[in-house]
Amino acid sequence: xxxxxxxxxxxxxxxxxxxxxxxxxxxxxxxxxxxxxxxxxxxxxxxxxxxxxxxxxxxxxxxxxxxxxxxxxxxxxxxxxxxxxxxxxxxxxxxxxxxxxxxxxxxxxxxxxxxxxxxxxxxxxxxxxxxxxxxxxxxxxxxxxxxxxxxxxxxxxxxxxxxxxxxxxxxxxxxxxxxxxxxxxxxxxxxxxxxxxxxxxxxxxxxxxxxxxxxxxxxxxxxxxxxxxxxxxxxxxxxxxxxxxxxxxxxxxxxxxxxxxxxxxxxxxxxxxxxxxxxxxxxxxxxxxxxxxxxxxxxxxxxxxxxxxxxxxxxxxxxxxxxxxxxxxxxxxxxxxxxxxxxxxxxxxxxxxxxxxxxxxxxxxxxxxxxxxxxxxxxxxxxxxxxxx
Amino acid sequence: xxxxxxxxxxxxxxxxxxxxxxxxxxxxxxxxxxxxxxxxxxxxxxxxxxxxxxxxxxxxxxxxxxxxxxxxxxxxxxxxxxxxxxxxxxxxxxxxxxxxxxxxxxxxxxxxxxxxxxxxxxxxxxxxxxxxxxxxxxxxxxxxxxxxxxxxxxxxxxxxxxxxxxxxxxxxxxxxxxxxxxxxxxxxxxxxxxxxxxxxxxxxxxxxxxxxxxxxxxxxxxxxxxxxxxxxxxxxxxxxxxxxxxxxxxxxxxxxxxxxxxxxxxxxxxxxxxxxxxxxxxxxxxxxxxxxxxxxxxxxxxxxxxxxxxxxxxxxxxxxxxxxxxxxxxxxxxxxxxxxxxxxxxxxxxxxxxxxxxxxxxxxxxxxxxxxxxxxxxxxxxxxxxxxxxxxxxxxxxxxxxxxxxx
Numbered sequence: 101x102x103x104x105x106x107x108x109x110x111x112x113x114x115x116x117x118x119x120x121x122x123x124x125x126x127x128x129x130x131x132x133x134x135x136x137x138x139x140x141x142x143x144x145x146x147x148x149x150x151x152x153x154x155x156x157x158x159x160x161x162x163x164x165x166x167x168x169x170x171x172x173x174x175x176x177x178x179x180x181x182x183x184x185x186x187x188x189x190x191x192x193x194x195x196x197x198x199x200x201x202x203x204x205x206x207x208x209x210x211x212x213x214x215x216x217x218x219x220x221x222x223x224x225x226x227x228x229x230x231x232x233x234x235x236x237x238x239x240x241x242x243x244x245x246x247x248x249x250x251x252x253x254x255x256x257x258x259x260x261x262x263x264x265x266x267x268x269x270x271x272x273x274x275x276x277x278x279x280x281x282x283x284x285x286x287x288x289x290x291x292x293x294x295x296x297x298x299x300x301x302x303x304x305x306x307x308x309x310x311x312x313x314x315x316x317x318x319x320x321x322x323x324x325x326x327x328x329x330x331x332x333x334x335x336x337x338x339x340x341x342x343x344x345x346x347x348x349x350x351x352x353x354x355x356x357x358x359x360x361x362x363x364x365x366x367x368x369x370x371x372x373x374x375x376x377x378x379x380x381x382x383x384x385x386x387x388x389x390x391x392x393x394x395x396x397x398x399x400x401x402x403x404x405x406x407x408x409x410x411x412x413x414x415x416x417x418x419x420x421x422x423x424x425x426x427x428x429x430x431x432x433x434x435x436x437x438x439x440x441x442x443x444x445x446x447x448x449x450x451x452x453x454x455x456x457x458x459x460x461x462x463x464x465x466x467x468x469x470x471x472x473x474x475x476x477x478x479x480x481x482x483x484x485x486x487x488x489x
Numbered sequence: 490x491x492x493x494x495x496x497x498x499x500x501x502x503x504x505x506x507x508x509x510x511x512x513x514x515x516x517x518x519x520x521x522x523x524x525x526x527x528x529x530x531x532x533x534x535x536x537x538x539x540x541x542x543x544x545x546x547x548x549x550x551x552x553x554x555x556x557x558x559x560x561x562x563x564x565x566x567x568x569x570x571x572x573x574x575x576x577x578x579x580x581x582x583x584x585x586x587x588x589x590x591x592x593x594x595x596x597x598x599x600x601x602x603x604x605x606x607x608x609x610x611x612x613x614x615x616x617x618x619x620x621x622x623x624x625x626x627x628x629x630x631x632x633x634x635x636x637x638x639x640x641x642x643x644x645x646x647x648x649x650x651x652x653x654x655x656x657x658x659x660x661x662x663x664x665x666x667x668x669x670x671x672x673x674x675x676x677x678x679x680x681x682x683x684x685x686x687x688x689x690x691x692x693x694x695x696x697x698x699x700x701x702x703x704x705x706x707x708x709x710x711x712x713x714x715x716x717x718x719x720x721x722x723x724x725x726x727x728x729x730x731x732x733x734x735x736x737x738x739x740x741x742x743x744x745x746x747x748x749x750x751x752x753x754x755x756x757x758x759x760x761x762x763x764x765x766x767x768x769x770x771x772x773x774x775x776x777x778x779x780x781x782x783x784x785x786x787x788x789x790x791x792x793x794x795x796x797x798x799x800x801x802x803x804x805x806x807x808x809x810x811x812x813x814x815x816x817x818x819x820x821x822x823x824x825x826x827x828x829x830x831x832x833x834x835x836x837x838x839x840x841x842x843x844x845x846x847x848x849x850x851x852x853x854x855x856x857x858x859x860x861x862x863x864x865x866x867x868x869x870x871x872x873x874x875x876x877x878x879x880x881x882x883x884x885x886x887x888x889x890x891x892x893x894x895x896x
Contacts, residue, residue, distance in 0.1 A: 256842035
């Protein structure tokens with residue numbers, strides 16, 4: 101990974117903002133969500149490839165820019181702000197992330213296709229009995245000839261409905277085997293997808309695998325247990341979701357402020373009432389706090405600092421609380437209009453609700469911090485450089 | 490007084506049982522299934538239930554006997570609401586029986602009573618509430634829908650022009666009780682009148698508003714020079730604000746929605762038992778156990794507050810203040826949302842798939858997660874409005890600040 105310079109990050113942020121501000125917005129999101137089978141824009145995806153955004157964090161050998169999660173998060177925060185519908189996070193952070201981290205040289209070739217925009221991906225790890233727990237895997241990839249036969253059920257994941265290639269976790273051999281990650285074509289025989297929108301209108305699918313035949317080369321890397329790698333992958337997903345939420349919460353706070361300045365009741369703008377002002381102030385403080393916490397965790401992850409995983413958990417706790425407050429208040433302060441499908445407040449509320457829950461909600465990450473014995477004294481609890489972990 | 494509670498009346502327990510038995514007997518298996526899944530009911534399905542209540546005399550049970558009711562005490566009314574809520578019975582649509590009915594039997598002419606009360610008590614007519622306007626939400630008294638009095642060959646009438654918004658079930662309503670401005674020169678509260686408008690009148694357009702749960706509950710209603718006979722005026726012209734306030738006061742203790750919360754708490758426990766984490770049900774999670782206990786403490790407190798308000802109502806000569814109602818509205822709506830949020834947090838383990846289409850009758854796809862998931866998520870989204878409708882939490886706090894604290 102080559103860290104981008106400050107100027108390069110600035111440039112990326114500006115070009116992404118310019119494009120999304122021009123092309124996107126609640127109306128466009130709604131149209132894609134409801135009027136297309138995929139629920140997102142294939143044309144938009146092509147543009148992302150042309151802009152080099154799909155390769156931002158991919159190796160140069162794959163035609164990427166070799167950036168870090170920070171660079172990807174700059175893009176995702178902008179996508180979050182403008183309610184972009186495309187499966188950027190599932191494809192780039194989870195799917196391509198898994199391949200880049202674990203794949204054999206032959207498997208790494210997939211990354212070139214991802215960068216070109218020719219391969220959409222998704223990770224199917226959680227199962228009906230796992231909840232947010234990351235180490236509960238019941239799916240089994242039994243040995244079959246040279247390859248495997250995959251059976252199991254995976255929980256609904258956004259983007260899985262349209263993925264060319266699914267990354268699926270399963271125990272190798274039998275129920276006591278190590279957990280491996282398998283590359284499964286979305287259209288492979290024996291893959292049954294139950295497609296649905298998520299609460300925020302993004303489409304995805306739950307999956308059932310019934311005797312899906314896989315070659316030996318479907319297994320990512322070797323036969324070692326990958327639970328630790330999956331944990332790290334999900335941490336990257338967690339942080340990417342936080343970045344997207346930061347964009348969404350800033351936009352939710354901004355649109356609420358605009359609305360309250362123009363909405364008049366009792367002969368004056370609602371923004372002139374002190375109770376409303378204080379609420380808006382709290383929303384904005386939370387936005388800035390969360391942005392800072394997420395930024396700190398990104399630095400910890402990209403620089404592979406010790407305790408980076410705890411920084412991610414802390415960022416997620418902060419982000420989840422901020423998402424709930426800001427999303428809820430965006431609706432509340434808009435009054436009845438906040439309840440409508442017409443205004444963006446309800447869309448930000450739902451988007452923030454989904455991002456809050458993805459990869460474990462605030463309570464779950466808090467429990468993780470407790471389990472890690474991370475209740476260090478305040479002086480040692482900096483989100484950037486933790487001794488613990 | 491520190492203690493407002495009256496001694497408990499043992500006869501109330503047999504009434505409680507009677508309501509339970511009625512619910513068990515009259516909610517058939519087909520309706521039961523839809524209610525358990527949280528599916529949208531048709532108008533006919535609501536009618537089936539509400540008319541059964543009407544025949545039993547329970548729909549307007551808390552109306553006075555002379556108006557055709559049972560003259561229930563506030564406690565009896567509360568038991569009825571709680572037990573129908575506990576049974577997960579269809580929503581007791583309030584616009585006729587709870588809202589406009591008492592206004593008509595209190596302030597209406599003999600003709601108005603004869604025309605409207607039987608249909609309300611039997612639920613053969615549906616009503617909607619024409620209060621809010623695009624520019625008049627929290628500041629309701631600023632409403633601008635104009636009603637101009639005139640006389641034509643058919644007699645005295647009003648011509649109504651304007652727009653109402655958030656009109657729940659206007660698309661099913663036969664009648665609308667409507668606040669209109671009859672004197673634009675007077676102070677805002679002084680120039681308002683209370684009109685009963687036939688929804689079939691020429692010039693009325695109902696346009697749906699789709700809300701964040703993707704459901705159609707509310708509407709915009711446009712009035713374009715709608716002719717309303719003058720005999721449809723309630724009480725005196727320009728006194729409409731008084732009748733609107735009476736309606737609000739009359740509604741007071743129901744606003745806590747205890748019945749629905751009993752149901753939600755039951756559902757929450759069901760969801761926790763059915764949702765797994767690391768191979769174990771969430772009902773075994775200390776975090777969720779604590780959360781359920783917290784919610785039950787809040788519920789018990791609210792229940793106690795409601796009982797206290799009933800007692801105050803029965804023992805005091807004057808009506809309980811709006812302060813109590815405002816506090817019940819704040820706490821009730823917040824608790825509804827908190828229980829629904831707890832369910833949503835648990836169900837998020839299924840990826841927050843939202844199968845809104847599964848709430849339509851006849852859907853035959855494959856459900857994800859517990860069968861009731863889509864219905865609960867829809868309810869969670871829909872009840873984000875609980876702290877907004879009927880006077881937002883901010884407005885309720887203003888009422889207490891002004892009325893109780895004299896600020």
